[in-house]
Amino acid sequence: MVELVQEKDIYRSAFARLEAESNPVGGSALIALRTQAMARFAELGFPTLRHEDWRYTNVARIAKTEFRSAVDCSVDLDERAIVAETFPEAQFHRLVFVNGFFARDLSSQHGLPKGVQVGSLAETLDDDPSWVERHLARYASYQDHAFTALNTALMEDGAFVYVPKGVIVEQPIHLLYVTMPGVEPIVVHPRNLIIADEASQVTIIESYVGLGEGVYFTNTVTEISVGEGAVVDHYKVQRETTQAYHVGTTQLYQRRSSTASSHIISIGGDIVRNDINAVLDGEGCDCTLNGLYVPAGKQHVDNHLRVEHRKPHGNSREHFKGILDDSARGVFTGRIIVHKDAQKTDAKQTNRNLLLSDNASVDTKPQLEIFANDVKCTHGATIGQLDKDAMFYLRARGISADAARSLLVFAFAGESIAKIKPQPVRAQVQQILLERLPQGDQLQGLS
Amino acid sequence: MVSSTEQTPMSSETDATLDRWQSEEYKYGFYTDIETDSLPPGLSEDVVRLISAKKDEPDWLLQWRLKAYRHWLTMTEPTWQNVHYEPIDYQKIIYYSAPKQAKDRPQSLDDVDPKLLETYEKLGIPLQERAILAGVAVDAVFDSVSVATTFKEKLGEIGIIFCPFSEAVHDHPELVQQYLGSVVPHNDNFFAALNSAVFSDGSFVYIPKGVKCPMDLSTYFRINAISTGQFERTLIVAEEGSTVSYLEGCTAPMRDEHQLHAAVVELIALDDATIKYSTIQNWYPGDKDGKGGIYNFVTKRAKCLGRNSHISWTQVETGAAITWKYPGCILIGDNSVGEFYSVALTNNHQQADTGTKMIHIGKNTRSNVVSKGISAGFGQNTYRGLIKITKSAHGARNYTQCDSMLIGDKCGAHTFPYIEVKNSTAQMEHEATTSKIGEDQLFYCNQRGISTEDAVSMIVNGFCKEVFRELPMEFAVEAQKLLEVSLEGSVG
Numbered sequence: 004m005v006e007l008v009q010e011k012d013i014y015r016s017a018f019a020r021l022e023a024e025s026n027p028v029g030g031s032a033l034i035a036l037r038t039q040a041m042a043r044f045a046e047l048g049f050p051t052l053r054h055e056d057w058r059y060t061n062v063a064r065i066a067k068t069e070f071r072s073a074v075d076c077s078v079d080l081d082e083r084a085i086v087a088e089t090f091p092e093a094q095f096h097r098l099v100f101v102n103g104f105f106a107r108d109l110s111s112q113h114g115l116p117k118g119v120q121v122g123s124l125a126e127t128l129d130d131d132p133s134w135v136e137r138h139l140a141r142y143a144s145y146q147d148h149a150f151t152a153l154n155t156a157l158m159e160d161g162a163f164v165y166v167p168k169g170v171i172v173e174q175p176i177h178l179l180y181v182t183m184p185g186v187e188p189i190v191v192h193p194r195n196l197i198i199a200d201e202a203s204q205v206t207i208i209e210s211y212v213g214l215g216e217g218v219y220f221t222n223t224v225t226e227i228s229v230g231e232g233a234v235v236d237h238y239k240v241q242r243e244t245t246q247a248y249h250v251g252t253t254q255l256y257q258r259r260s261s262t263a264s265s266h267i268i269s270i271g272g273d274i275v276r277n278d279i280n281a282v283l284d285g286e287g288c289d290c291t292l293n294g295l296y297v298p299a300g301k302q303h304v305d306n307h308l309r310v311e312h313r314k315p316h317g318n319s320r321e322h323f324k325g326i327l328d329d330s331a332r333g334v335f336t337g338r339i340i341v342h343k344d345a346q347k348t349d350a351k352q353t354n355r356n357l358l359l360s361d362n363a364s365v366d367t368k369p370q371l372e373i374f375a376n377d378v379k380c381t382h383g384a385t386i387g388q389l390d391k392d393a394m395f396y397l398r399a400r401g402i403s404a405d406a407a408r409s410l411l412v413f414a415f416a417g418e419s420i421a422k423i424k425p426q427p428v429r430a431q432v433q434q435i436l437l438e439r440l441p442q443g444d445q446l447q448g449l450s
Numbered sequence: 451m452v453s454s455t456e457q458t459p460m461s462s463e464t465d466a467t468l469d470r471w472q473s474e475e476y477k478y479g480f481y482t483d484i485e486t487d488s489l490p491p492g493l494s495e496d497v498v499r500l501i502s503a504k505k506d507e508p509d510w511l512l513q514w515r516l517k518a519y520r521h522w523l524t525m526t527e528p529t530w531q532n533v534h535y536e537p538i539d540y541q542k543i544i545y546y547s548a549p550k551q552a553k554d555r556p557q558s559l560d561d562v563d564p565k566l567l568e569t570y571e572k573l574g575i576p577l578q579e580r581a582i583l584a585g586v587a588v589d590a591v592f593d594s595v596s597v598a599t600t601f602k603e604k605l606g607e608i609g610i611i612f613c614p615f616s617e618a619v620h621d622h623p624e625l626v627q628q629y630l631g632s633v634v635p636h637n638d639n640f641f642a643a644l645n646s647a648v649f650s651d652g653s654f655v656y657i658p659k660g661v662k663c664p665m666d667l668s669t670y671f672r673i674n675a676i677s678t679g680q681f682e683r684t685l686i687v688a689e690e691g692s693t694v695s696y697l698e699g700c701t702a703p704m705r706d707e708h709q710l711h712a713a714v715v716e717l718i719a720l721d722d723a724t725i726k727y728s729t730i731q732n733w734y735p736g737d738k739d740g741k742g743g744i745y746n747f748v749t750k751r752a753k754c755l756g757r758n759s760h761i762s763w764t765q766v767e768t769g770a771a772i773t774w775k776y777p778g779c780i781l782i783g784d785n786s787v788g789e790f791y792s793v794a795l796t797n798n799h800q801q802a803d804t805g806t807k808m809i810h811i812g813k814n815t816r817s818n819v820v821s822k823g824i825s826a827g828f829g830q831n832t833y834r835g836l837i838k839i840t841k842s843a844h845g846a847r848n849y850t851q852c853d854s855m856l857i858g859d860k861c862g863a864h865t866f867p868y869i870e871v872k873n874s875t876a877q878m879e880h881e882a883t884t885s886k887i888g889e890d891q892l893f894y895c896n897q898r899g900i901s902t903e904d905a906v907s908m909i910v911n912g913f914c915k916e917v918f919r920e921l922p923m924e925f926a927v928e929a930q931k932l933l934e935v936s937l938e939g940s941v942g
Binding site: 055057059236346356363364365367368370374376377378381382384385387 | 839854
C-alpha cells in the first residue's frame with residue numbers, strides 16, 4: 004500500500020501545481036471538476052489484474068514510472084520533422100499539439116464554415132468557461148476509470164471542435180499530437196471535446212506520434228457529442244514509439260437518428276489501451292466501431308469496447324481485426340449492453356485475430372448483456388493463422404514465402420483499411436502496414 | 451418494472467399463453483416425511499469429524515476433510531457471478547442427515563422403505579421397472595445415504611465398480627485415495643472446499659481397462675428433509691480404452707426455504723477412454739415470486755488425462771432458483787476431445803450463470819461447445835465460458851456457439867465468453883446470437899392451424915435440438931418432456 008501512495012503522489016504534486024495557478028484555465032467550474040476527478044483517482048488508484056476490466060493488461064509499469072509533466076517545447080520542433088505525419092494542407096484543417104500544448108504556428112485552418120470553432124480547448128475554456136458546465140466530462144465518466152479520472156484532473160490542453168446546427172464541415176479536421184520525450188519520462192494528458200450539433204457533419208482524425216528516444220506516456224480522452232441527425236466520422240491513428248505507453252478513451256454520445264463511426268488504428272506503443280465507449284441515447288442511432296491492431300515485438304494492445312443501446316431501433320457494428328507477430332499480445336473486450344427499452348436493436352460484433360508467431364497471444368472477451376427481448380444481437384470471435392491452402396497457391400506460382408505471407412496479411416487487414424474514408428488517411432495506414440511487412444514493397448500499388 | 455416504450459406487437463394469444471406459462475406451478479413438489487438421523491445445524495471441525503465418524507471413514511479421508519475445512523475457513527464467498535441471492539448462513543445448514551434405515555442397509559429393492567419407493571413413484575421413476583426395462587442401473591441417492599443399488603452384481607462381473615461413494619471408500623480405498631481431489635482439489639474454490647469438508651455421499655464409478663459399460667449408469671439425486679444442504683461427491687474413472695455413459699437427473703420437493711446444493715463431480719479419462727456425462731436438473735425453482743427454490747452451486751470438472759480420450763458433458767438445466775456451474779474439461783492428453791452441450795432455461799425469477807471451461811494443454815486437442823439459453827418471465831440467463839489454449843496445445847481447435855432466446859420483455863440474456871489463445875497453430879471460433887421467437891415463424895404456424903402454444907413449443911424444441919441429440923435416448927425423451935412441462939401453457 005505504501006508503494007501505491009507513492010505512485011499517486013507524483014500526480015498529486017502535478018495537481019497541486021495546477022491548482023496553485025493564479026489564473027486557472029476554465030474558471031472555478033473546471034477547478035471543481037479537477038478536484039472531484041483527482042479525489043476519484045485517489046480512491047480508484049491504478050487498476051491491477053484483479054480488476055475485471057484490466058485482467059489481461061498489466062499497467063504496473065505505467066503506475067511505477069515517475070513521469071514528469073511535459074513542458075511546451077514546440078519551438079524546438081522543426082516543422083520538417085512532422086511533414087511526413089501531416090496530410091495535404093489544402094484538403095485538411097490541422098491542429099498540432101506538441102507535448103500536449105497547442106502549437107499555433109504548426110496548425111492551419113482555412114475557410115471554415117461560419118460558426119464552426121476549431122482550436123485549443125484551453126483557449127476556448129478561457130474565453131467561455133460555460134463549455135465546462137455544458138459539455139466537459141459530461142460524456143466520459145471518470146467514476147470507474149482511473150486513467151480518465153487522471154486525465155480529467157490534470158488535462159492542460161487539447162482540441163476543441165464545435166459544429167453548429169446544420170453545418171457541414173467538408174474538409175476533415177486533423178488533430179496531430181506530437182510527443183518529444185526527454186531524458187526523464189514525461190506524461191501528457193491531451194483532452195479533446197468535439198460537439199456536433201443537430202444535422203451537422205464533421206470528420207475528425209486524431210494522430211499520435213512520438214519523435215525521438217525516451218519513455219513517455221500519453222493519457223488521452225476524447226469526448227464526442229453527436230447531435231440529432233448529425234454525422235461524425237472519427238479516426239484515431241496511433242503511431243507512438245515503442246517506448247511509449249498509450250492509454251486513450253474515446254467517448255461517443257449519440258442523440259436521435261445520428262450516425263457515428265470511430266476507427267481505431269493501433270500501430271505503435273509499448274503498452275496500449277484503447278477504451279471506446281458509445282452510448283446510443285436516442286432512437287434510430289447508427290454506430291460503427293472499426294479497428295485494426297498490428298502489434299509486433301513485445302507490444303501489448305488492448306481494445307476495450309462498450310456499446311450501450313439505450314433507445315429503440317439502434318444499429319451498431321463493431322469490427323476489430325488483429326495481426327499479431329513476435330511476442331505481441333492482443334486483448335479485445337467488446338461489450339454490448341441492450342437496455343430494456345431498446346427494442347429492435349440490431350447489434351453485431353466481430354473480432355478476428357491472426358497469430359503469426361508461436362509467442363504471440365490473444366485474449367478476447369466478446370460480451371452481450373441483453374435486457375430487451377425484441378433484438379438481434381450477435382458476436383463472433385476467431386483466432387487462427389494464415390490459410391495453408393492460400394499459401395500453397397501463392398507459393399506454387401513462384402511467390403516467395405515472405406511475399407506470400409505479406410500478401411495474405413495485407414489482405415486480412417484490407418477489410419478494416421477499406422473502411423477508412425479520407426483517401427490520404429487510408430493511403431497513410433496502408434503505407435505504414437506495407438513498411439512493416441517483409442517484402443511489403445512488392446505489394447505497392449496493389450491496393 | 452418499467453414497461454418498454456415500444457410494446458412488442460405480439461398477438462394477445464401469445465401474451466395470454468406466455469402469462470400462463472410464466473405462472474406454471476412446479477409439478478413435482480411434495481414432501482415425504484421420513485424420520486431422519488440428522489445432526490443439529492451448524493458447521494465446525496467437530497461436525498466434520500462426526501460426519502467422518504458416522505461414515506466410519508479411514509483416517510486419511512478425515513484428514514483430507516479437515517484440510518479442506520481449514521482452508522475453507524480462510525476463503526471468502528465469491529461475488530463476481532451474475533446471480534443475486536440472500537447471503538447464506540452456513541451455520542444454519544444441517545450437514546448430515548440420513549434415513550434411519552441406514553444402519554441396516556437394504557440388500558435389495560424389497561428391503562427398501564416403501565415410503566421411499568413411493569417417493570420415486572411420484573417422481574415417475576419406477577426404479578425397478580426402469581432398471582429392468584430400460585437397462586439402467588440406478589444408484590439412487592435419497593438425501594445423504596445411498597439406499598438402493600441395482601445391477602451392481604451384473605456390472606461387477608465385468609469388473610465395473612458402481613457404488614455409493616462411502617462404500618467405495620471402504621471397498622476400494624486405493625482407487626479413491628488415488629483419484630479423489632485430483633481434478634477438483636480440496637482448495638479449488640469456496641464451494642468445492644465446503645463440499646470436500648462435509649460431503650455426505652455420492653457415486654463412485656470405475657471402468658477397468660478395455661471395458662465398454664454395457665448400460666447407461668444412472669443416479670437420481672434428491673433433496674429431502676428441511677434445510678439439509680446436499681453435498682454430493684461423484685468420481686468417475688475410466689481406464690484405458692474403456693467407455694461409459696453416466697446419467698444424472700434430479701427433482702426435489704417443494705419448500706419455502708432456500709437450499710444449498712454444492713456438489714463436486716470429478717471425471718478422469720485415461721488413454722482412449724470415453725466418458726459421457728449427462729445431467730437433467732429439475733430442482734424446485736421457487737414460486738412465481740421468486741420465493742424458495744434451490745441454489746445449485748456445483749463444481750464439475752473432467753480431466754482428459756490420456757491420449758485420444760474423450761469427455762462429453764451434456765446438461766439440461768430447467769430447475770433451481772439459481773444455477774451456477776461451469777462443467778469443464780482439462781485436455782491434457784494429445785488428441786483428446788472435450789465437449790459441452792447445454793440447455794439452460796430460466797423462468798419466473800430463476801437465475802442461471804453457467805457455461806464451460808475448456809483448457810487445451812495437449813497437442814491436437816479439440817473442444818466443441820454448444821450452449822442454448824432460454825429466458826422467460828423475470829429469468830436471467832448468463833453464459834460464461836473460458837476457452838484457454840496454452841502454448842503447448844499445438845494444433846488445438848475450438849468451436850463455440852452460444853445462442854440465447856428471450857421470451858417476454860422482463861428477462862435478460864447475457865454472454866461473457868473468455869478466450870485466451872497462446873498458440874499460433876490454434877484455431878478458435880466463437881459465435882453467439884440473441885434473438886426472440888420470430889413473429890413470422892409463429893404466424894406461419896398459426897396459419898397452418900398450429901396453436902401458438904404448440905408452435906412455441908416446436909420452435910423451442912428445434913432451438914435445443916442440437917443439445918438433445920447428444921443425450922442418451924431415455925434422457926432425450928425426458929428432457930423434451932421436461933422442457934414441455936417447464937414451458938407449458940405457451941412454450942411447449
